[in-house]
Amino acid sequence: MFFTALQWKSLISTALLVADQIEHYIGIMSGTSMDAIDAVLVRFNTDNTLDTIHTHSQSFPDSLRQNLIELIQPSWTGSLSDIASLNAELGSIYGETVNQLLRDCDIAKDDITAIGNHGQTIWHQPEHEHAYSWQLGDANRISEASGITTVADFRNRDIAASGEGAPLVPAFHEAVFAHPKETRVIVNIGGIANISLLSPDKDVIGFDTGPGNGLMDAWCLKHLGKAYDENGKWAAQGSIIPELLTQMLADPYFARSFPKSTGKELFNLAWLAPFLSPEMAAEDVQATLLELTARSIVESVKAATDEITTMYVCGGGFKNKQLMARLQALLGDTKLDLTTSLGVDAEWVEAVAFAWLARQTILGLPGNLPSATGAKGFRVLGAIYPA
Template sequence: MQNLYIGVMSGTSMDGIDIALVNITEKKVKSIVSACYPIPSNLKQHLLTLCETKQTSLQNLGEIDHKLGKLFANSINNFLENNKIDKKQIKAIGCHGQTIYHAPNGNNPFTLQIGDANIIAAKTGITTIADFRRKDMAYGGQGAPLVPAFHKAVLQNKHINRVILNIGGISNISVLIPNHTVIGYDTGPGNVLLDGWIKQHLGKNYDKNGLWAKTGKINQDLLNLLCKEDYFQMPAPKSTGRELFNLPWLHKKLAGTNLKAQDIQATLVEFTALSIANEINKLKIQSTLPCELLVCGGGAKNPLIMQRLSALLPSWSVLTTDTKGINGDDMEAIAFAWLAYCKINNLPSNIPEVTGANQAVCLGVIYQ
């Protein structure tokens, strides 16, 4: 018997809307079909400006929230039509929404995802679950990362030390060590700086296969400066996003330097890989079990990043999650389908040791 859910994710990179149809039971999570739909360039630019300048009017914010909700809904309806899926078969949609600001620290922590879920529910006619992060924060957590709970459910293996690494705009890890508490957190930048830098200089959305970075040379002084960012000295639980790692942040670090653009791109690749490897090396795993680093997200397609991770982590087998039966492009969309399943079935879906919440809770809000 099928138990169908749809997961929707548009991540920090904003390179598209990932949609996955997933069959979920108590014992199994199986992705059936997936697709990626583009975000119109003008809307994407509005979102990037919102994230990086942190300035807008209430009118503009409300309109973008509305437009994004309609885009999510239309994309889901196209997905259903293209794949000849009867919407009556779908139990619920799990939609993360687009994060435009994440501030988990301070006296009044908050996070803001937009893309009106009321519109999604109305235009699709399907129960929609959204606003996953704020319940965790209400219980003292970071509201992120949420995917480690899903990773634990589908990828934990009692005979293997596994770290699941998602390299989206921001990189995050889930640490699945047998007989140990699951931990997970954002390690720092993934593709966000790489994509922004090549867009600024070559007008491309990303550096395919790291080809431009390969033409440059790593600048050690710049690399050292980037690695001194305070975030890397913070203990977990911790989470971050575009509100910290963005092009204005990079330009401040570059003040007074006169480096070639391709050398900066090469250095940013090394920065991404090194910031990840440093966190994994901090784990100091004492087990004799084999160690696997399973990579998903857009960064898994960058051979230069994958090569550097293998070189920086010689005792780890660096693989993609595709080798374990989960398409790396779909991982987070599948995870939010699973989070919707948890909400519908009133199951806890955060891991307090990961987010810092004071208890496990069922995340998400139901829109009908």
């Protein structure tokens, strides 16, 4: 089923599709930061609104997280058997996460229409001769463990239609956060950062700006043994290294026109290594990595528009006070806020988005935006694994 841009605008003109009854969906997200599995129960109401009913966050087992981190390194020397095993293990853990969510909020599985699971991205290669995006997390096991229909593998239909397969959240952002008079920018800062530019009278612009938390987390783990730099305190102790920042910003990705998408297969410590020299202090490198994230986000926004009134942040990066401070400094008079003020908690936007995307799939409606992914048309996304 294909949709024109005009038909798509009509479908989301009231923010959400009208349903004749209240529906419940679950969204699961484990992003490129690999800090936790987030699951959220979402209620879709008959008055074109949605509500977050309950949330649950479950940490990755240390061994699983370490295996996943190693898997996406260029130096990885594992086997196909290792990947298959991780796929099964992740699927089982996603299923456990759903069941814990249901126990916590005391809702029956029969009251849930479907689960939307993004899966754990291990490699994203939209520019390959045979383009693909690979997420682990066996949806068969999620459906089997929970007894709930599961929708997964959202990205590859868009790629089959000549798109980047990412970012997918701009469609959700437009449906839920767009304003009839204001131009808004939604910035999701996970391991990779992406933006959605929502204009009242123009097609949505959405793309990955580059590294979000991912490089900072990897550098922090290497030097402090910690998964992340809490509140950016370590980065705040360092000083920006101008020549390092200049070299990193010279990467061709930043100059590419959008639509575009990327991941840790590009922005990792192996990418960083050639830019470093022995005299660089670790905290100074961390400060520079934080500046790279802030600068690449703001410069991407300014290249796309000069009309924004407010930038709304979501994703784990909003917890980094130093990063938020640098974003505001670079934005100048433009207001910086969180999506929480628009009705969806900044911590849970992506998980809610995949509940919404699952609903689009179940209803036979498109989940991508060609203006964001570059696909040759609107497409119904995902594969359905029945209960």
